[in-house]
Amino acid sequence: MTDVAMVNLTIEGRAVRVPSGTSILEAAKVAGVLVPHYCYHPGLPVAGVCRMCLVEVEKAPKLAPSCATTVAEGQVVHVHSPKSLEARKGVLEMLLINHPLDCPICDQAGECELQDYTYQEGRAEGRYRDPKRFNPVEDFGGDVMYVANRCILCTRCVRFMDDIAHDPVLAVAERGDRALIAKFDGEDLTHAWAGNVIDLCPVGALLSKDSLNKARAWELDRSASVCPHCSQGCNMIVETRDNQVIRLRPRPNDAVNKFFMCDHGRLNYRWMNRQDRVDSPLVRQHDVLAKADWEVALRVAGQLLGGKRAFVLASPNLSNEALFLLGKLVAKTGGSGAFRVVQGAEAPLPGVEDLALRADRAANVRGAELAGFVRSESPLSGMQGGEVLVVADEELAGVDATDVAKAGAIIVIGTTLPAWARHAATVVLPIANTVEEDGTFTNLRGRVQRFLQAKAAPGLARPSFLAIGDLLAEIGEGSGYWTASQTFDALAASHAEFAGLSYDALGLKGAPLAGAMAGASA
């Protein structure tokens, strides 16, 4: 990093020291002061149009837009002085004169910056008593609908499509108070990353058609997570209501996805709410799979593995912890392990370096490789006749039935029971899906990132690391894998790539593998 001159200034009486070239708004964040703003977004070019972030800078003749004004040595800035408060009050009143004030039926209510700042420092009552402007709701294509009447023309969506997505389909149409956001003729918001305009919109003007009317913002529970839909590893928030995932949203991480998330990842959540889950261990009795308790199921599974080699077909969407323990199972039995990766079209976000929806549509391809699993298009081809096939979180869709039939016995560790397993599996151990357990993924650049449990698993299903750890104990391969964190510590102790890492060290932003530094910080 090159030397950057530092600038000292005072914001709301607090001394701050920031690199020269920083905006007053960003410097205020360092000082712990939030300057209310709408058009400014740290992931977008500065527009300076909402005029909400006006602050008083001593010795300056006029109020300064803090997003577009850089810090200067010795500056004294007042964010909450009467003059700046009055100006913001004025902006808020103006923003509301043509706004329908339909918060009770607006999806954004509860997470709306217009609502928040109006309650915080707006006028108690408006003075506008003339007719309001009206424009109809418009379908913008993709997952996006536009409610023009709520729009405050901050142009974040326009700038995202122009400067980040490089797909300029949006523009401000008309002038004066007739202005609104419009699509160019024949264009739609079909870019693979277009859904980000919904998050960027500070008000209820751009809404997700998918999550429309599903929940009020305050009814949602939120958990930090990592998107499991490709090897990029975008940080995300899982939002649930009554144990149902309602929506997925990006969680900022400068090292991975900045502020963004693609539509494929965002909208592909319904499997998390599947109702046809295995919610109890199952053991084959008289040719049918019957419910059993965990002790019985584990004992049967242990017996199947006794003295036999295991062939483990693992999903690259399992956590590092689960894959690590499956790797131990392979080693203990002298067997082997493989995985396959679903492929899709790569879709980059051109305005952000090294960010794309990746062709590998699985979160932990790197983790599976590090756990000793072999990537293959036909994963069962390596299985020897008579080996015990352990299928971990893989539905085996498209796999040749004759390959499966080679197995001596089949143990399924999974979230659902595919049709083939009803006939072929001897034991089924039910596990939690990604959003129902804690764990870590390793992304394609070798960044290890934690995800947290967002909802409860059904019935008797156990977190994957716990179920596999129990099975290891059953065959005499140690114990003590009671929590995801303990399991990760064991992984870090035995795999050099993970050395020095722990859940504390990873935090919620993750950390690169040893040796992955060059790739991760480039």
Place this chain on the structure above:
Amino acid sequence: MGFPHTPHERETLVLSEYFGVREAISLAGYKQRGGYAALDKALRMEPAEIVQIVKDSGLRGRGGAGFPTGMKWSFMKPGDGKPHYLCCNADESEPGTFKDREIMRWTPHALVEGCAIAAYAIGAEVAYVYIRGEYTEALDRMNAACKEAYAAGILGANAMGTGKTVHVYVHKGAGAYICGEETALMNSLEGRRGNPRIKPPFPAVSGLFNQPTTINNVETLVAVNHILIKGAEWYRTFGRVDNPKSTGTKLFSVCGNIARPGNYEVAMGFPFKDFLYDLCGGPLPGREFKAIIPGGISVPIQTRAEAENSPMDYEGFVANGTMLGSGGVIVIDDAQNLVKQIARAARFFAHESCAQCTQCREGTAWTTKILERIVAGDGTHEDLDTLMEIADNMTGKTICVLSDSCATPVVSGLTKFRDDFEALIKRKKVHMVPAQVA
């Protein structure tokens, strides 16, 4: 001169000497009248010398802001390795202003010459003349003049045989008021939506195509021709003896309720009272002046007393509660409903707001609605307070000054002519309510 009238004897004809003289339009006619001598002289001087002469002359921007022209030119750093650009602001969109139109109609070559001199002085090889879309006649004359100048070798890669490169391109606007704002003009020239840009960076640092750019008004550039030939000292002789800050001559466009509307050129500091009554013939028969807007619709409205006390220069108008602005004099007499005139001005600004800044986008429209409601007889006394507060919110808080310009006639009108507003409110319409609604 008050074209189509004959010039008044008290006018000082410098820029407008050939208004109405058809022969002066062509290259031959212009050269016969001394045209292109200034460019010929300039191209054989050092750019810095030209800048110094313009500085010494005291010439200030005639577009409205009155920024010293020589100083503006000196911001352009020669030899910085970047292409420089000159933009000529011929958008002249300020209501009440039509002086640049006459310059381009009658002496298009004077503008070509002024552009070429200025471009050379600031180290630019390219000048763009951005002409208001509605000015079709001016556009045709400018295009023809450029064509003639290129054909005669005045413009091009070897301008006037000096080996210097000067290109002048004419660009037609599409009729947006905001494109007369210098940074919006640049956006428009680049093919973007005509939205003003945040300053800094200022045009001299990053302007057209993100390169150092100077932007000057038509009248300013044409004045440079005369300064180069006759000298800075000569130019300084025009103006009040006690006010060296305003020099030279100024074109005023006069319209409204006055006997002889038109363009007039007078020396800076000319008494506004004499100008209105003597040169322009005073009010229409049986009427009296009530309010005067001396510098285009964006400047504060003057009462008759203020106007009659004003010397016509930058400082003289400021001392009397307004600004020189663009020199577009709008006269309103006692037969007019002043509030209606102000409402009409506000409607114009509401229509022309580029919609970037909140206060402007919403404030101009809100102001218009309230004013039109008052005119229609549905106003209240609270409306007047609201108008003043909206105006305060619209002043000094936005990217450009369109918002401030909308607030200006409202504030000056309400401050100086409050009785007119109150009279309308007192005459408030009584809405008949049916006796039996149910």
